[in-house]
Amino acid sequence: xxxxxxxxxxxxxxxxxxxxxxxxxxxxxxxxxxxxxxxxxxxxxxxxxxxxxxxxxxxxxxxxxxxxxxxxxxxxxxxxxxxxxxxxxxxxxxxxxxxxxxxxxxxxxxxxxxxxxxxxxxxxxxxxxxxxxxxxxxxxxxxxxxxxxxxxxxxxxxxxxxxxxxxxxxxxxxxxxxxxxxxxxxxxxxxxxxxxxxxxxxxxxxxxxxxxxxxxxxxxxxxxxxxxxxxxxxxxxxxxxxxxxxxxxxx
Numbered sequence: 494x495x496x497x498x499x500x501x502x503x504x505x506x507x508x509x510x511x512x513x514x515x516x517x518x519x520x521x522x523x524x525x526x527x528x529x530x531x532x533x534x535x536x537x538x539x540x541x542x543x544x545x546x547x548x549x550x551x552x553x554x555x556x557x558x559x560x561x562x563x564x565x566x567x568x569x570x571x572x573x574x575x576x577x578x579x580x581x582x583x584x585x586x587x588x589x590x591x592x593x594x595x596x597x598x599x600x601x602x603x604x605x606x607x608x609x610x611x612x613x614x615x616x617x618x619x620x621x622x623x624x625x626x627x628x629x630x631x632x633x634x635x636x637x638x639x640x641x642x643x644x645x646x647x648x649x650x651x652x653x654x655x656x657x658x659x660x661x662x663x664x665x666x667x668x669x670x671x672x673x674x675x676x677x678x679x680x681x682x683x684x685x686x687x688x689x690x691x692x693x694x695x696x697x698x699x700x701x702x703x704x705x706x707x708x709x710x711x712x713x714x715x716x717x718x719x720x721x722x723x724x725x726x727x728x729x730x731x732x733x734x735x736x737x738x739x740x741x742x743x744x
Contacts, residue, residue: 537572547583570607645677654688661694683737
């Protein structure tokens with residue numbers, strides 16, 4: 494069969510589907526939605542209006558729990574929710590329990606894990622991985638191949654450059670003590686992280702702070718400061734003309 498659409502799904506007007514689409518029971522799809530070839534939408538997911546989902550995307554995938562997993566909960570999350578006017582690229586996997594606000598763009602091959610929320614107008618770049626239990630604000634840019642570790646929080650208007658790596662386990666998988674200390678990173682409103690930077694577990698990047706390219710952040714970064722190096726050290730203040738309050742492009 495070219496398509497499998499549950500008779501328990503609620504589908505709006507003007508749905509366009511490619512070949513081999515699967516829509517499971519109790520899915521809700523708004524008006525003017527486009528689904529590419531081989532798209533799978535798992536049961537109970539809600540897709541808003543004017544949404545485009547690319548070939549080979551999976552919406553509502555159930556998480557897999559390894560016997561030694563330290564962060565994946567042994568529960569079934571609620572269905573995924575995709576807001577109006579979102580664009581989902583080719584090969585994207587969005588797990589159950591993920592919620593995307595309006596006008597979010599998720600580029601090709603990105604992965605968004607369970608219990609993740611993403612605010613409106615945010616861009617999730619190609620190959621980005623957002624692990625479970627994360628909160629991403631509105632108008633954020635997560636650029637190509639950046640990695641957001643579990644239990645992290647990224648505030649509104651943040652800019653995360655390509656290949657940024659974040660971490661949540663100071664014990665690197667050893668000792669029972671580590672289970673008491675898992676903590677992702679926190680990037681406050683307007684924070685910016687340069688290409689190929691690494692942020693260690695639990696560190697806080699203050700509002701409007703900037704981390705230079707290739708830096709290793711081992712300590713919290715104060716608001717409005719520029720830090721550079723490995724380990725990162727304060728270099729100067731963020732220039733006034735770069736501060737969030739002085740930008741004219743905010744919605």
